[in-house]
Amino acid sequence: MKRTPLGLVVRLVVLGVVLGAGYWIADVAYFKPVGELRRQLGEMDATFKRATDTMEDWPSIKRELQGFGLTQIGREFDQVEHRLRTSLQDIGERAGLRAVQVSNGPPRAQRTPLDAARLRGKLGRELMEAHDFAVVKGTFSGSGSLEQVVRAVAFLQVQPWLHRIERVSIEPRGRERQTFGLDVAFSVAVAPDLCPADAAMPPIVAPGEELVKKAARIAERNVFVAPPVQTPKPLVVETPVDPIVPPPAVPPAYDRWKVTGLVERRVDGQTLSVEAWVTQTATGERRILRPGEEVLGHVFEWAEGERGYFVFEGRRFVIRQGQTLADRVPADQVDSPASGGGSAPMPGAMAGEGEG
Known part of the structure; x- marks a missing residue:
């Protein structure tokens, strides 16, 4: 078996050391600086692009700033x-x-x-x-x-x-x-x-x-004051002469429940809640209805200005402030283009002028 000459081993070791030192010097003196320069150039290109996009909008931005300065x-x-x-x-x-x-x-x-x-x-x-x-x-x-x-x-x-x-x-x-x-x-x-340098008292x-x-x-509509209670008129009962006959079923007193107020509560321009205030004119009973609550089958849905929207027997009706349940009008007649009433509001919309 032949032995490797000692001189060849030494030369290989020296060559490896030289190559390693050369790579280290190249990495420190060239590769790392070049990589850092390339990264900085990329950031500069991105910054330049953002600045260019901003400068294109500068005329309109300048006008807005001048208008703001006048305030x-x-x-x-x-x-x-x-x-x-x-x-x-x-x-x-x-x-x-x-x-x-x-x-x-x-x-x-x-x-x-x-x-x-x-x-x-x-x-x-x-x-x-x-x-x-x-x-x-x-x-x-x-x-x-x-x-x-x-x-x-x-x-x-x-x-x-x-x-x-x-x-x-x-x-x-x-x-x-x-x-x-x-x-x-x-x-x-x-x-x-x-x-402006000459800005005066606003x-x-x-x-x-x-x-x-x-x-x-x-x-005019002070919603902070409850409406006055109306005293019901006394009923005169006459004694019947004929045999007592069971009276017919009395229909619900729709004409005795009146919408006395439509209230909207807002904070920072956002509608938090709406309410409908109703009063039983015969007994003085008062209720405050929120969306989803009902009186005599009339489910309160929403409000817009002086109009309250109720659902009765599957249909939407409009009852204005000051009217009774019996005065209800189908919403499609009030909100149709021919009536000039505009479109009906949906729950979550603003309730107009009934602020509380």
Whole structure:
């Protein structure tokens, strides 16, 4: 058996060491840097594409930003706070409210949406740390009649500088329930960079005619006060002369159950519930029906404005506020295009002006 020469073994070992060292040097000096450069180039291409897409929409974005800037009421917080409180006090006086109070907190900077984009590098960090605008939260409260309170809400809804109304609460006070307390929570966005240098005190915008009429109709129907109980007339019973004959079956007293109120409760523009208030005019009995509940076979379904929708014997009927069950009208006649009534609402839709 032949033995491998020692010199050949040494040469093979040296060759292996040289090849290993060469691969390590190539990996450190070339392959890894090239891979990192390729990864960075890929990220730069993706960032460039996003920036290009954004720049294509820049004209419309710029117009929207300019329009938003016109709703700003000042650059400095002291100026914003003074104008905000003064304008809201003016609205309370125009609506006729008493004991008007306005409070607000300090401005809170809002994080940029770019945080979700996960931009890298110095530019990405600077963009994510930037604060484009802040939010000032506050409350507006006062008291007055239902008409004055609803009118104040109408004023608040149309002011362009009052960027968000987060909550509206109307609470009756006193045994007569003729005085009401109003409490409104709001938010105002403050963007100094978008505010014009000559921004003045914001003008008070008056609500439109339709909004004023709607507020008046709501105030006329004070849903916080239960309707008066009607005293039934005494019945005169005559003694029959003829033999007593079993009386015929008395039909249900549909004409004695009256729809006295249709109420909708909403929070933040969303309909939470609707109710139908019905009263037995002969006995004074009152019931509050929610969707799915019934009286004399009339199942309450939904409400829209002054119209209540009921299902009776498998058909849908409309009974208006102030009418009795006997006054029901088939819904297809009320909601047909020829009648001008529009389409019938479905459960879950808004119940119009019957706000509670």
